[in-house]
Amino acid sequence: MALAGPVAASVAEPDVPPGETASSNMTHLSNQPKNGALQGTGSDIAFQGKYAFAGNYDGFTVYDLSDKKNPEQVLQVSCPGSQNDISVYKNVLVLSTDSSRSDDSCESTSLEATNKEAWEGIKVWDISNPLEPEYVQSVETSCGSHTHSLAPSKNGRTVYAYVSSYSPSATYPDCQPPHDSISIVKIPVKNPASAELVATPNLFPDGGYEGDRERRASTTSGCHDITTYAKYDLAAGACMGDGILMDIKDRERPRVISQVRDTENFAFWHSATFNNDATKVVFTDELGGGGLATCTGEFAPELGANGIYDIERERHGKTELEFASYYKIPRINTAEENCVAHNGSLIPVKGKDLMVQSWYQGGVSVFDFTDSENPREVAWFDRGEGVSGGGTWSTYYYNGYAYSNDLSIGFDTFDIDDSIDGRAERVKQRSLNPQMQTPFGR
Numbered sequence: 176m177a178l179a180g181p182v183a184a185s186v187a188e189p190d191v192p193p194g195e196t197a198s199s200n201m202t203h204l205s206n207q208p209k210n211g212a213l214q215g216t217g218s219d220i221a222f223q224g225k226y227a228f229a230g231n232y233d234g235f236t237v238y239d240l241s242d243k244k245n246p247e248q249v250l251q252v253s254c255p256g257s258q259n260d261i262s263v264y265k266n267v268l269v270l271s272t273d274s275s276r277s278d279d280s281c282e283s284t285s286l287e288a289t290n291k292e293a294w295e296g297i298k299v300w301d302i303s304n305p306l307e308p309e310y311v312q313s314v315e316t317s318c319g320s321h322t323h324s325l326a327p328s329k330n331g332r333t334v335y336a337y338v339s340s341y342s343p344s345a346t347y348p349d350c351q352p353p354h355d356s357i358s359i360v361k362i363p364v365k366n367p368a369s370a371e372l373v374a375t376p377n378l379f380p381d382g383g384y385e386g387d388r389e390r391r392a393s394t395t396s397g398c399h400d401i402t403t404y405a406k407y408d409l410a411a412g413a414c415m416g417d418g419i420l421m422d423i424k425d426r427e428r429p430r431v432i433s434q435v436r437d438t439e440n441f442a443f444w445h446s447a448t449f450n451n452d453a454t455k456v457v458f459t460d461e462l463g464g465g466g467l468a469t470c471t472g473e474f475a476p477e478l479g480a481n482g483i484y485d486i487e488r489e490r491h492g493k494t495e496l497e498f499a500s501y502y503k504i505p506r507i508n509t510a511e512e513n514c515v516a517h518n519g520s521l522i523p524v525k526g527k528d529l530m531v532q533s534w535y536q537g538g539v540s541v542f543d544f545t546d547s548e549n550p551r552e553v554a555w556f557d558r559g560e561g562v563s564g565g566g567t568w569s570t571y572y573y574n575g576y577a578y579s580n581d582l583s584i585g586f587d588t589f590d591i592d593d594s595i596d597g598r599a600e601r602v603k604q605r606s607l608n609p610q611m612q613t614p615f616g617r
C-alpha cells in the first residue's frame with residue numbers, strides 16, 4: 176500500500192551493524208534476562224519506592240532497585256493475559272487484560288472473543304506488601320483493557336483507572352461497534368477489593384476519524400492510550416485516528432476540549448506525554464502496529480514519528496492543541512528491525528523538556544524538545560539486528576537511571592551522561608507511572 180510523504184530512493188546501510196551495539200552519551204549497565212514462568216513479551220513498567228514492576232504477557236516481575244546499576248529480581252507473578260499493562264498507586268496495582276480469557280483468574284486459558292463467556296478487563300491487586308501482592312478484584316470492561324491510566328482524586332483516597340481499548344467487531348458479544356468510548360473504574364485505595372465500573376463516556380459522538388487504507392491509517396474506535404496529569408486536571412488521549420485533550424476535573428466525567436487529526440503523516444495515535452508544565456504534548460505514531468521497519472531510510476522522517484503539539488490557551492478560556500514539529504530517530508536500521516515511536520517518559524531537568532523513549536529495535540533515544548519546533552536527539556543506545564527479537568517496549572527515567580523492558584531479552588539499566596541529566600539525578604521520585612504524570616522541581 177502507498178505511504179504518505181516523501182520516500183527515499185534507496186535504503187542505506189544500517190548505522191549499527193547486525194549483532195553489534197553502539198551508543199552516544201548513554202552507558203548500558205546491566206541486563207536481567209527473562210526467566211522462569213514469564214517467557215512472554217515484555218511490556219510496560221511502573222515504579223514505587225525501591226521497586227520496579229515490569230509487565231509481561233505472562234504476568235509481572237518485581238525488581239529491587241537498591242543497587243541501581245544492577246537491579247535484583249525479587250518476585251515473579253504468573254498471571255497470563257496480554258498486554259499486562261501495569262500501574263501502581265500507593266497500595267494498589269492494576270493490570271490490563273486485552274486477550275479473551277476463559278475467566279478472570281490467573282489460571283485462565285485463551286478463549287475466542289466470539290464466545291460470550293470470555294473475560295477481558297482489569298485486575299486489581301493489593302500491594303501493601305510489594306513482595307506478597309494479593310489479587311483482590313477484577314472488573315470486566317467493554318473490549319477488554321489494552322492499556323489503562325490512573326487518575327487519583329483530589330484527596331488521594333480514590334484512584335480512577337481510565338481503560339483504553341479498541342477494534343470492536345459485530346462478532347464480539349462484549350466488544351460491539353462503534354465503541355467510541357472508554358471505561359472508568361473507581362478504586363477505593365483503602366479497599367481496592369470494592370473496585371467497580373462507574374462510567375463509559377463517549378469521547379467521539381461524531382464517530383472520530385474514518386481511517387485511510389491507502390496510507391495504513393486507522394479508524395478511531397476507542398483509544399489506545401491516555402495520559403493523565405491530575406495537577407492540571409488534564410488528560411491527553413492517543414485514540415488511533417485522533418489526538419485529544421481532555422478536562423478531567425470531574426474524574427468520572429472527562430470532557431474533550433481539543434481534538435486534532437493528522438491526515439497526511441500519522442497512522443496510529445499510540446501514546447501521549449505532557450511536558451512538566453503542561454504546555455506541550457508529545458504524541459507517538461505507531462505506524463504498522465509495532466511490527467514495521469520504518470527506520471530504514473525508505474520511510475520519510477515524518478512517518479512512524481512523534482508529533483509535538485503546543486497547548487495554546489486562548490481568550491475566553493478555549494484550549495487548543497497546535498502542531499509544532501515531528502521527531503524521529505536519525506539512525507538507519509535494517510529492513511529486519513521493527514522500528515517506530517513507542518513508550519517513554521520525561522527526564523526531570525527543571526527548565527528543559529527532555530524525554531527518553533523506546534523505539535523497538537531502533538533502541539533508546541533521548542531528545543530535547545524545549546524548542547518544540549526544533550527537537551533534537553542528545554543521547555541514544557542501539558542494538559543491531561539479531562540481538563533482540565523485538566527491541567525495547569518502554570524506557571523510563573527513575574531516580575537517576577533509565578530502565579527499559581525489552582520484548583524478548585529482559586530488563587535493562589542505562590546511565591545517561593551527566594551533561595544531560597546531571598540535575599535530574601538530584602530529583603528523588605517516590606513513584607512513577609508514566610501514564611499518570613506528576614510534576615517535578617516545583
